[in-house]
Amino acid sequence: MNHHAKGLLLIATLVAALPIAAAEPDQPWDCALGRAYASKAETHLKPKEAIALASKAAKKEGLDLAKFRQSTICFDATKTGGQWTVFYDGRELRLGNHFLVWVRDDTGATKYMHGE
Secondary structure, rough: OOHHHHHHHEEEEEEEEOOOOOOOOOOEOOOOOEEEOOOOOOOOOOOOHHHHHHHHHHHHHHOHHHEEEEEEEEEEOOOOOEEEEEEEEEEOOOOOEEEEEEEOOOOOOOOEEEOO
């Protein structure tokens, strides 16, 4: 086996050993710990409810959600009231074509943050 093949094998082995977070866009990961850790927190809202509230907030900001896909969601139990972060990526790949919406778990209040 040549050095190039050994290097590729090493990379493949390391990637396979990495902890993987839930891959589905409605399966939350733990915001405080990172994407490699599924959220195990007890929440008031279900992930789909948080996503629906975030989508409603984005529409109020004038965004056409047909131009975006909800890519991932995380939950942070360390924030007061618990906080969901719902991420959206633009279907057209270009700088700044993404945004997120924070959703408070206890109240359902939302806050929009545009991409940069």
